[in-house]
Amino acid sequence: MAERVQREQWEHTSTVLCMIANVNRDPKKGRAYKPRDFNPFYASEGGGRVPIRKNTIQMLKMFVRGRKGG
16 A cells, blocks of 8 residues: 555656656757656656756756755
8 A cells, every 4th residue: 555655646746847847858859758757666667768867867956955056
């Protein structure tokens, strides 16, 4: 049951992260993100596709801290 709750919470979180990433992406430089790209449960099943890069980490830090930069 605990895993079901975690999966449900990650479905919500990954949807929010997906929206933030798609709003800030350059449409000329690739495909739109999908929520499962940010969901660690799908990543463990081989579905995670978001590369870990400096700009991806910075975007996640802005989301977590609620402000730009550091």
